Amino acid sequence: MRSFIISLSLLFAAFTANAQTMPSSLSTDFKLQKKGQFYFYWGYNRAWFAKSDINFSGPNYNFTLHDVVAKDRPSSLSWQYLNITEFSVPQYNYRLGYFISDKYSISVGWDHMKYVMQVPQTVKISGHIGEEISSPGIPTNKPSGNYAGDYNNDPINIFPDFLTFEHTDGLNYISVAGERYDQLWQSKRHPKLGLTVVTGLGAGIVLPRSDVRLFETGENNHFNVAGWGISASAGIKFNILKWLYFQSDIKAGYLDMNNIHTTGRNKIDGASQHIKFLENYWVLGFRI
Numbered sequence: 001m002r003s004f005i006i007s008l009s010l011l012f013a014a015f016t017a018n019a020q021t022m023p024s025s026l027s028t029d030f031k032l033q034k035k036g037q038f039y040f041y042w043g044y045n046r047a048w049f050a051k052s053d054i055n056f057s058g059p060n061y062n063f064t065l066h067d068v069v070a071k072d073r074p075s076s077l078s079w080q081y082l083n084i085t086e087f088s089v090p091q092y093n094y095r096l097g098y099f100i101s102d103k104y105s106i107s108v109g110w111d112h113m114k115y116v117m118q119v120p121q122t123v124k125i126s127g128h129i130g131e132e133i134s135s136p137g138i139p140t141n142k143p144s145g146n147y148a149g150d151y152n153n154d155p156i157n158i159f160p161d162f163l164t165f166e167h168t169d170g171l172n173y174i175s176v177a178g179e180r181y182d183q184l185w186q187s188k189r190h191p192k193l194g195l196t197v198v199t200g201l202g203a204g205i206v207l208p209r210s211d212v213r214l215f216e217t218g219e220n221n222h223f224n225v226a227g228w229g230i231s232a233s234a235g236i237k238f239n240i241l242k243w244l245y246f247q248s249d250i251k252a253g254y255l256d257m258n259n260i261h262t263t264g265r266n267k268i269d270g271a272s273q274h275i276k277f278l279e280n281y282w283v284l285g286f287r288i
Contacts, residue, residue, distance in 0.1 A: 030191040032239045033181045035101045041247060042094045043283025047072040047113040047171075050276040054117075054165065055127075056214065056262065058269035059135050063127030063151060065158070068273075073114040073168060091170070093281045095177075103181055107200075111173040111251070113279060115208075117158075117165040125156040134269050138217045147215070161216055167208040169220065171275070173229050173255065175204030181237070196237040198247065203230045206255050212262040212271070221261035227272075229255040243287050251279040 051067040074091050095109030129140055131148045140147045144159040179200040186194035206227045211220040235249030253276070260271040 030186075030242075031102055032183060032186060032194045032196055032237075033099055033102050033105075035099050037099045038288040039097045039099070039105070039107075039285055040095070040288075041283040041285035043092065043247075043281050044074075045091045045093050045111065045113065045279050045281035046074055047091065047115075047277055047279045049115060049278075052273050052275050054271055054273040056269075056271045058133060058263075058265070060130035061128060061133040061140075063125055063129055065156075065163075066124040066126065066153070068117055068123055068158075068165075069121055070115050070117045073116050093283060095283075097177075097179065105179045105181070107177050107179060109175060109177065109202075111175070111279065111281075113167075113171040113173070113277065115167040115171040115275065117163070119164060120157060120159050122155055122157050124153045125151040126153050127151055133215070134217070134263055134265060138215045138263070140215055142215060160213070163215075164211070164213045164218075165271075166211045168211055169209035169223075171255075172207040172209075172223075173204060173231070173253065174207055175202035175229065175231060177202030177231075177233075192239060192242050194239040196239070198233075198235050198237050198249065200233045201231070202233070202253075204228070206257050208257070208260070210261050212260075214262050214269070217263050219264040221264060221266075224259065224261055224266075226259045226261075227255060227257035229253055237285075245285045245287070246283070247285055248280070248282045251277075251281070253277050253279070 049070045051069055053064055053066050054068050055064045072091060091114055092112045095107050097105045097107030099105045128150050129147050132139055142161040144161050147162060177200045179198055182197045184195040184197055205225050206229050207223055208226050209223045212218040231251050231253030233249045233251040235247055237245055237247040239245045255275040258272040262271050263269040
């Protein structure tokens with residue numbers, strides 16, 4: 001990302017210097033953003049997550065793991081990113097929008113991030129775990145330790161036979177957003193070339209597919225509406241052709257997830273957490 005910012009700054013400086021030498025007779029009425037146009041973009045992301053508290057509850061257990069560390073899981077750079085049959089495997093973003101004026105648009109989009117709790121790790125735990133939990137009973141005495149007991153902010157080691165916890169199919173944030181466009185520069189000689197600052201605010205639902213094993217019981221659960229989210233974004237749009245542009249944004253968001261599926265026994269077992277995320281995505285866009 002740092003190299004992108006440096007390259008973009010140099011590119012902008014070069015274009016600006018070039019544009020300042022252009023005669024005013026080359027000015028144009030071509031608009032980089034125009035009321036009544038639609039746009040669509042597709043691209044890929046990296047995501048970073050703040051430490052999060054995760055609460056698990058059900059028959060004979062109710063406990064919270066504090067400050068859990070998780071990371072994203074990007075696919076390695078390969079032809080998979082260009083394979084039409086596998087384009088949804090990496091961490092991707094797409095969005096469809098409409099310009100309600102030359103300066104503002106409204107849009108709906110899908111951010112497909114992946115959230116993977118790191119194992120092993122040591123965290124603090126509060127709450128109660130019984131000798132057996134859920135129904136039918138799941139024993140909590142495992143090779144890595146006997147986890148039954150009452151806890152009050154005590155340290156605990158997370159091993160796979162205690163818990164694996166992922167939103168890898170994925171951590172899906174579906175949002176409606178409003179965007180603002182502030183033009184930085186437009187070439188006088190080649191008016192379809194230009195740079196625009198794009199800022200936005202969004203809100204929507206969280207639709208994860210959570211892959212969870214609690215004391216080795218669980219599944220890659222079905223997609224479900226687990227909660228809601230809000231976000232703010234800022235980025236740079238580089239217009240290349242009349243209909244084509246490249247854009248890179250940074251988005252910060254908050255996800256409130258109070259209905260996470262865990263063991264597959266969704267009527268009695270579940271989890272909840274709040275996730276703060278930072279996302280950087282690079283997309284190729286089309287204007288219609």
